[in-house]
Amino acid sequence: MQEVDRRSTEEAQVPSLTLMENAGFNLFLALDRRFEDLKNQQIAIICGKGNNGGDGSVLARQLIQRGVYPDVFLLTTADQVTGDAKVNLDILLASQYPVFEISSEEEWEVASASLELYDIVVDALLGTGINQPLRDLYRTVVADINQCRGFVLAVDIPSGLFSDSAEAPQECVWADVTVTFTAPKIAHVLTQAQEALGELEVVQIGTPPQLLDTAEFNLNLLTRESVQEYLLPRPASSHKGSYGHVAIIAGSQGKSGAACLSSYAALRSGAGLVTALVPSAVQSLVASNRTEIMTEGLPSTPAGTFDLSAAEPALELLADKDCGAIGPGLTTEPATVEFIERIVNESSIPLVIDADGLNAFSDRMDRCQNRTQQPLVLTPHPGEFSRLTGIPTVELLSRQLEIARDFCEEWKVWLVLKTFRPLIATPDGQIYVSPQGNPGMATAGMGDVLTGILTSVIGQYQAAGMTDPEELTCAVCLAVYLHGTAGDLAVAEIEPSALAGNDVIEHLSAAFKWLAAE
Numbered sequence: 269m270q271e272v273d274r275r276s277t278e279e280a281q282v283p284s285l286t287l288m289e290n291a292g293f294n295l296f297l298a299l300d301r302r303f304e305d306l307k308n309q310q311i312a313i314i315c316g317k318g319n320n321g322g323d324g325s326v327l328a329r330q331l332i333q334r335g336v337y338p339d340v341f342l343l344t345t346a347d348q349v350t351g352d353a354k355v356n357l358d359i360l361l362a363s364q365y366p367v368f369e370i371s372s373e374e375e376w377e378v379a380s381a382s383l384e385l386y387d388i389v390v391d392a393l394l395g396t397g398i399n400q401p402l403r404d405l406y407r408t409v410v411a412d413i414n415q416c417r418g419f420v421l422a423v424d425i426p427s428g429l430f431s432d433s434a435e436a437p438q439e440c441v442w443a444d445v446t447v448t449f450t451a452p453k454i455a456h457v458l459t460q461a462q463e464a465l466g467e468l469e470v471v472q473i474g475t476p477p478q479l480l481d482t483a484e485f486n487l488n489l490l491t492r493e494s495v496q497e498y499l500l501p502r503p504a505s506s507h508k509g510s511y512g513h514v515a516i517i518a519g520s521q522g523k524s525g526a527a528c529l530s531s532y533a534a535l536r537s538g539a540g541l542v543t544a545l546v547p548s549a550v551q552s553l554v555a556s557n558r559t560e561i562m563t564e565g566l567p568s569t570p571a572g573t574f575d576l577s578a579a580e581p582a583l584e585l586l587a588d589k590d591c592g593a594i595g596p597g598l599t600t601e602p603a604t605v606e607f608i609e610r611i612v613n614e615s616s617i618p619l620v621i622d623a624d625g626l627n628a629f630s631d632r633m634d635r636c637q638n639r640t641q642q643p644l645v646l647t648p649h650p651g652e653f654s655r656l657t658g659i660p661t662v663e664l665l666s667r668q669l670e671i672a673r674d675f676c677e678e679w680k681v682w683l684v685l686k687t688f689r690p691l692i693a694t695p696d697g698q699i700y701v702s703p704q705g706n707p708g709m710a711t712a713g714m715g716d717v718l719t720g721i722l723t724s725v726i727g728q729y730q731a732a733g734m735t736d737p738e739e740l741t742c743a744v745c746l747a748v749y750l751h752g753t754a755g756d757l758a759v760a761e762i763e764p765s766a767l768a769g770n771d772v773i774e775h776l777s778a779a780f781k782w783l784a785a786e
Contacts, residue, residue, distance in 0.1 A: 269396065269453065272479050280476045288319065288352050290473035291449050292326020295423060296334075298447045298469060299388065302419070306331065309387040311338035312418075314409065315357075316393040316427075322353030323423050324392025325360050332365060339386075340367045341379060343393060343409065373405050380409075383416045391441045392423040396431035396453055402439050414442050422446040426464050429455045435666040436461035450475045452489060454669065457701055458689055487669065488700045490749050492783060498746040499784055500538075500728055508540035512590035512727030516720065517545045517582060517611065517625075519597045520604075521572025524550040526597025526623070526716045528557040529769050533720025534593075535560055536776045537750065539727050543589070545582055547574050573601040579610040586611075591618045591727035595625025596716040604628075612636055618643040618726055618740070622719040623652075630655035633679060643740055645682040645722060647715065653685055673697055682744055684722070686715060690748050694741050702745075704752025708764030709772070714755075717769045721776070722747040754779040 276282045303309055313328050315321035321342065328340050340360070342349075346369060349357050361367060370376050383389070391413060394406065402410055410428050413420060420443045425431050428440025431453040444466040448456060456468055488494075502511075514534050519527030524546070531544040531554070543562040546554050549572035551565030564585055566578035574582075586592050594611055598604055608628040612619060615638060626648050629636040633656050638644055646656075654661045657675060664671055668685060672693040676683050683693040688707070692700040725747040729739055754775040755767070762771055 269450065272450065272475060272485075275479050276475050280479065282474055282476070285352050285355060287449075287473050287475065288322050288356060289326055291323045291423075291471075292356075293330055294449070294471040294473060295323060295327040295390070295421070295447055296330040298445065298471070299421065302445070303388070306334070306336045309336075310385055310418075311336065311388040311390065312341065312383065312386040313338050313390040314341045314343065314393050314413070316395075317342075317344040317349045317353065318395055318397065319351070319353055320392045320395035320423050320427075321349065322351075322356045324390060325353065325356035327390060327392070327423075328365070329356070329360055329363075332363075338390075340365070342367050342369050343371075343376075343405065345369050345371055370405075373408055376405060376409060376412075380412045383412055386416065386418045388421065389413055389416055389418045390421050390423065391427050391443060393441075394427040395424050398428070399430050399432070401437055402428050407439055410439055410441050419444050420466070422466070424448050425453060425455060429459060429461065429464060431455045433666065434458035434460060434668055440464050442466070445469060447471060449473045451480060454487070457489060457703060458668070458687075458691075460665070462688075483698070486673075486698045488698065490700055490702045490704075490745055495746055495749045496783060498742040499780075500732060502538075510731060511538055511540035512724070512731035513541035513543070513588070514539045514723045514727035515543050515545055515586055515589045515592040516596075516723060517574075517592060517594040517598075518716070518719075519544070519546040519550050519554060520568075520574070520599045521547070521549050523597030523599070524553040524557075525713070527554050528561075529713050529716040529773070530593060530596050530720035530723070531561045532558050533717040533769075533773050533776070534724040534727075535720075536773050537721045537724035537747070538780075539724040540731070542724075543585070545585060547572055547578070569601055569603050571599070571601055573599045573604040574607045576603045576606045576610070579607050579614075582607075582611055583614055583616070587616050589617055589727070590730040591620070591723050593620040593622065593719050593723040595620075595622035596719055598624035600624055600627050609635060612644070613639055615642055616640055618645070618730065620645045620647060620719055620722045620726065622647045622715055626652045626656060631658060633657070636679070636681075643682065643737070645684065645726070645740075645744060647684040647686060647719060647722065649686045649715065669699055673699060682740065684718070684744065684748055686718070690752065692741075692744055692748060695737065698741070700741075700745050702748045702752050704749055705755050706759050706764060708759045708762070708767035709752075709755045711767060711769070713769030714772065717772050718748070718751045721751050725750070750776065750779050750783065753782060757782065
């Protein structure tokens with residue numbers, strides 16, 4: 269955003285003061301939409317010395333012009349303010365409007381005594397530039413804001429959050445609404461302190477949209493409009509062969525449900541044909557679960573898992589399919605691990621690798637390679653990704669963008685990292701984040717459902733001749749977005765604590781309809 273702001277001014281000739289004026293005006297609109305009569309509200313605007321404080325000064329002026337008189341607190345002295353923020357502060361001061369300058373905790377202690385009286389508190393203290401924990405006066409002010417009873421509006425980002433990190437800080441403002449400008453920042457989407465944002469509102473302030481539309485900025489937030497373009501048509505003259513035949517390699521004794529979930533999700537996601545390749549020990553269980561799913565029983569170990577001898581027939585069965593998946597419910601039996609490695613190495617079609625398919629390559633990612641250069645889509649949760657990379661989970665989550673991008677560029681794979689905001693990384697260094705999904709989806713079986721959806725959508729793309737890497741990325745993004753959307757539609761009817769994988773599958777139809785609607 270710093271680069272976009274620079275180009276807006278230098279290349280598009282949009283004055284930076286215009287951007288700040290528009291930002292402050294949009295802050296006023298955000299309050300005006302939420303309060304019927306601002307004149308009856310006691311408002312405090314707490315400004316820092318940077319551009320956030322400048323936005324706060326503009327907001328104050330917009331309110332004053334409408335007969336609303338906020339108390340403005342400046343956490344520095346006026347002579348310390350520079351740039352556009354100084355211009356807007358000077359306009360306010362020139363009108364003889366009082367601005368309370370605060371330079372010490374003692375001065376703040378006096379000012380904050382009345383903080384409980386305010387109906388609205390505007391956090392215009394710190395913006396997107398900080399990357400260190402709050403200290404001294406700022407920490408005290410933020411703590412006091414969090415204790416006040418009023419409605420809290422954060423300007424651009426709650427003070428204390430690190431805009432470029434998913435890491436949750438020790439202390440930050442907990443806002444009721446955060447108004448950010450032009451586009452979300454990393455923390456708005458990925459921070460572990462999501463509750464601190466309150467409602468996130470993104471407003472436009474005059475930045476030319478074409479400045480954002482470049483592959484140079486390789487971090488992308490999926491939206492309904494962008495994902496709509498990835499939906500494939502279903503012509504009237506089509507038949508089941510038009511939509512691909514996919515294979516799900518899954519299941520073991522006691523875990524046959526994983527094969528059932530993945531296979532059924534694949535069918536309900538639009539695949540023309542779905543075959544579940546399962547250990548012979550559980551074939552009857554899987555075959556009786558859904559009559560629409562075809563099954564193939566392959567040699568199994570005494571423990572009811574895939575035996576290495578199942579690899580040859582499995583590879584033969586994969587040969588005429590459009591996409592395959594391997595992993596759900598397989599276990600890490602030694603013979604099964606060998607089976608998994610051979611399938612991944614020798615598959616003649618694209619593969620989605622999940623769960624125990626990933627665990628087979630823990631600490632030995634160099635063996636997760638396809639000798640015929642078929643695409644591999646890996647779908648780990650943070651624990652599985654930690655085992656693949658050798659990076660502790662805590663570090664992985666705080667640096668997930670960097671680690672995911674480096675991982676995919678090194679191993680030439682697609683990655684779906686299953687955090688609370690699913691992250692998709694590609695071999696060409698692009699990152700896509702899906703905002704869909706909810707805490708109710710944090711339950712066993714959801715990954716199996718996602719595996720089925722991914723396999724199905726990729727298979728449909730392959731059957732349509734859409735096999736370029738960029739098209740595979742579209743298929744992966746569509747599948748991940750559908751999965752989260754179906755989950756969100758499900759919790760509109762079901763208490764999140766009661767949500768199960770089958771509920772998401774049953775809402776895939778509604779997800780397709782919602783996504784395709786004009």
